[in-house]
Amino acid sequence: MSQQVKQEGFSSKFAHIMTLAGFCIGISNMWKFPYMVGANGGGIFLLIYLVCAVLVGLPLFILEQQLGRSATLAGVPGMAKLSNKSKFWTFGAGWLGLITVMLIACYFWTILGWNVGYIFKTASGALYGLGTDNAAVAAEFSSFSGSWGCVFAALLCAILAWFMLNTGFKQGVEKLCTYALPTLMVLLVGLAIYSNMLPGANAGLKWYLTPNFEGVDIPAAFQAAVVQVFFSVGVGMACAFVYGSYMSKKDNLMQDSCIAVCCDTFVAFMSGMVVTPALFAFGIEPSAGPGLIFISLPQIFNAMGNIPGRIFGTLYLIAVFLACLTSIVAVLEAGVANLGQRYGWSRRKTTTLVTFVTFGISVLVTRNMAPEGALSGMTFLGDFGLFDTLDCLASGFGLTFGALFMLLFVLFKYGFPRFMEEANWGAGDKLRLRPWMKWYYMIPLPIFLVATAICIIGMYF
Template sequence: MQAARWSSQAGFLLATVGAAVGLGNIWRFSAVVGQNGGGAYLIPYLIAAFLCAVPMLILELSIGRRLRTDVVSAFRSVKVEYTPLGWLILGGVLLILSYYLVLTGWVLGFFLSWLAGSQTTFESFTASWLPIGYFVVATVVTGGVVSMGVRGGIERMAKVVMPTVFALLIALALYAVTLAEWDRAAVFLFTPDFSVLTDLGIWSAAFGQVFFSLSVGQGIMLTYGSYVEEGADLFKSSFVITIADIAAALVAGLVIFPIVFSFGLQPTLGTELAFTTLPTAFATMPFGRIVAVGFFGLLFFAALSSAVALLEVGVAAAESTTRLSRPRATLFLTGGVFVAGIPSALSYSPINLAVAGRPILDLVDESVGTFALPISALLIVFVFVWATDIETVHEELGQFYPVVRYLIPVVLVVITTARTVGIARPAWRLIVDHTRNGPLGLLVTAVLLLAFAILGWELRDRL
């Protein structure tokens, strides 16, 4: 049993929104939108968010509240033989955290560089030992927050960080409105292209982005749900979290694309977007240094809140399954994550640590980062929906139950298969082909649109 609880509904929402809003919203969303044709991507993205991410949010939060335990113990409570599946999910989460903290360190480094007026470039940054130093700082800060507990650390941080994130987003968006190509950026972001709905790659990218962005399928929301009071409405809370997450992504797009278009740049993916494309614009635009400080500060706070959530999954499990106190469990896991992340950190450093010419960070992202999330989500659905039927969880899901039981597993299998055969768009790399998938893509579109329409009746009744 977990004794910890959120102090209030507001604290719970701020913490869960903090877990959801991270680099996936501000950096990755704009990158994936840029690759997939702007507004053409929004329809699949919104359908994916409300059709699949919301039910998964409800599922994980309700499991956590019902069982009041961590992800490993939750699997054990269903059947002892399922315990290794919980450890498998936990291992994937910690491996993702190991390189996520490297990225968090990069963002922190650029924030401090622009704050000091040095305006570093990615090439000069990674040619030094600074990425290692900032990786250490990001790891220590994350561990420090988690060690202070649910209320004293995670919730207290969320109450400061999340209002700051949204304030910075709004301030940067207001500045972007003054740029010459704001209208073009808005058209690019919000003009739909229905012809691409037969492209299976678009759908796969949208579902992958939504699951990544909302932190579902990783045990984060299950862990956070174990701290929720009984009276909280998980259905409405899940919609609040989803809407906040989508809003952060869209506002970030209205910040990034006006800058990109106004200075004749291209909305490329990955490190190029955040660390090369945008800094080029910051260096020449009016008030560029102030905008850069705000942007990289925004990225760091968002990344930190997500990193804290990832580490909390492990610390909660260590506390529950061992005799370690929270400070000791945090120290042990933070140290383990740091060691696991060293190869990724060294891959963008003077050592240029690589395998067959590929940086270790890229290899970890392409393997663990690509496949851990859909596999973990499948395991959660299999164990807590197919292998057992927890009455209170079933009641929380309502008419979303068939979606979780039947549709989401199919979607996750399709995503995993598409990524395996190379149809899906990867997370941090640039792929320029947009192969259409004809009848298969059209079938996917028809099924999802029909399910989305049917579930509209459920939303009308419950919201």
């Protein structure tokens, strides 16, 4: 098997952790988490999410990374190696992850187009004239979300990502995360302080931090939290496998995984700390849904006044952009590593192909949202637009079943004792997988995943 995309590595411990955290931290933390909190009861969803991050996200994150480190290859060639070329396991724990990550990239560009377009709209004051009129702000987003302007904004991001990937892993992906992640965290802390000083913000802070079961569909909140953890931490989508393959046996995978998941959870938590108090301060409904950042938040920015609102809004959207950029580059890196190693293609060829194909499909996704045109209003899987269809297939099914396949592979093919021994390479004396943990991987974790899959199937069909 030719491997023209060479095996990469990390230049330093800090760069390794930042890169690992960078692929976890993304649009799911900044765009999806705040509206999921709003749609699922505030503090109770936050509590369920934190529990799921520890009990579901972290164990699976460790598992997927260790498979990558053991194989020293990306998911598709790596699973072929670990499973002695079993087509069943190579597809279920390899190709399925690659397909999922490619589907995510296809609509990720559209979100980046929204994000970049709204950075310019907010900074220039173009949205300020709309005031706090929900209908006017919603109409503006509806007009832009499927426009050629959005496609152009996404194209700029695609070109930037292509250049970063083509400079090589260390000079491109790693360096981006090393600088972008600390900047993002500083921005979020500053914005959270400002948001919580707004008049009326205390009510939002209390709602966000206080678990309240009243009126909350707990099974639905649990299902939403597990899927959000999968999407946020990045399990079941080939990324953790690839980044694990870049680690050496001397790296403390257990410790580094815990730090990366903590960083990811911190960014999600701080994003809620920025958004939720501000929503309550200006009387905006927290359960606004997917349009929260681009419909509800602009109203908050406008209510703050012209200059303060433009500064706050622009900084927040820049923070979103930094998270999205590190995430999309990591997503593409998974595609580049898998296809390049599997077919022996050069890095430049593979990067160009992955970027071109995913961006090309994203144009269709974006134009499907346009009020008019050949693709406008087309539906798939019932009443879903192309964006929701891809999100359903990738986030709903791909991540869940990809994680389940990898877990079953370790339990019934690879063997937990072997996995535990290899996961403890480079680990200290205290933070290690222990033999008693086998029962958790064999019973509670599969039950969590199967229950989630059942909930997802029931929700979509």
